[in-house]
Amino acid sequence: MDEPVVLLVEDDALVSRFVGMVLDDLPIRLQVCSSVEQALQFLAEQRVQLVITDLMMPGESGMGLIQRMTADRALAADAKVVVFSAGLNTKVREQLASMNIWRTLAKPASVGDLQGCVRDALQLAGQKAPTSPPSEPAAPAAPGLAEHEALAVATHFAHNRPLFETYRERCFVQFPRDCAEGDQAAAVADLAVLRRLAHNLRTVLLTLGRTEGHQVATRLEEAACAEDAPAAVAGWKALREHLAP
Missing domain, CATH: 1.20.120.160 (HPT domain)
Known part of the structure; x- marks a missing residue:
């Protein structure tokens, strides 16, 4: 059975890196697109099971991507959509409430938040989070x-x-x-x-x-x-x- 495809739409390389590291142990295939334009091209060629999108990006926003997927259901078929953003204020949440959003996830998210969201979306609830190895704390680079x-x-x-x-x-x-x-x-x-x-x-x-x-x-x-x-x-x-x- 093919692994489910998760599309991450995120322009920040460091956030993408964090998500990739956190989800590396899950049985998924993660595809990262840094713009809505790239995401639309990928969606036109590949079926995905989960879309995780930021809102604020150069060019078209994540909100625009959601509107496009809502207007053209063939783009993402039955994929669940998660908004992953640091700008989830009351106004944005009210706007998203009328859209086809499965879940919102505030930045910064924890390992548990991200893994739990993906497990729930893809019905991977039986998967266990990796056990954290013990380690010595690093020396402080500055007081505090x-x-x-x-x-x-x-x-x-x-x-x-x-x-x-x-x-x-x-x-x-x-x-x-x-x-x-x-x-x-x-x-x-x-x-x-x-x-x-x-x-x-x-x-x-x-x-x-x-x-x-x-x-x-x-x-x-x-x-x-x-x-x-x-x-x-x-x-x-x-x-x-x-x-x-």
Whole structure:
């Protein structure tokens, strides 16, 4: 029997990486698309059993993808749709209530949240989450950071320190690329790019237990949404300090 296909529509490479790591032990085939355009092309060629989509992405939004799938049922057939977003406020939830959504999942999600959602959607309830191997806590990189990381390991990684450390290493590979993109955007006050970076990074930083960085990213996103260019540029300069190892 073929493994069920799960389509993840997510533009942030680090969020996609986290989801891929978490779902690696499940008997599924995960396909990642970084835009609605890519997702539509994949859906036209491949039947899927579950679609997990972000809402805020470059180009067409995840909301647009959901509307397309609702209008053309042949796109996703009987696939369940999960909205996976950091922007699930009251207004968005009210809008989603009238759509064909199976479940919403707030970012950052834990290992248990993600695995449980996929198991429920694909009726894999008998599968067990992998047991977390014991490990020694890592040395703190700054005062207080070890405690925040320990809480993140417990909250988001099911006490699996090696999984957390593997993900953290991947983040430190990606962060210089984010810094380069943000620096270019700040130089020309491109608020759309700064908003997207802040939106994505606040989830990643909270997943890593970097709560202060998460708060800085949240304020940057708010400034960009308010079209306050000076505050957004200053916010980016503050945020990039939290992207160092």
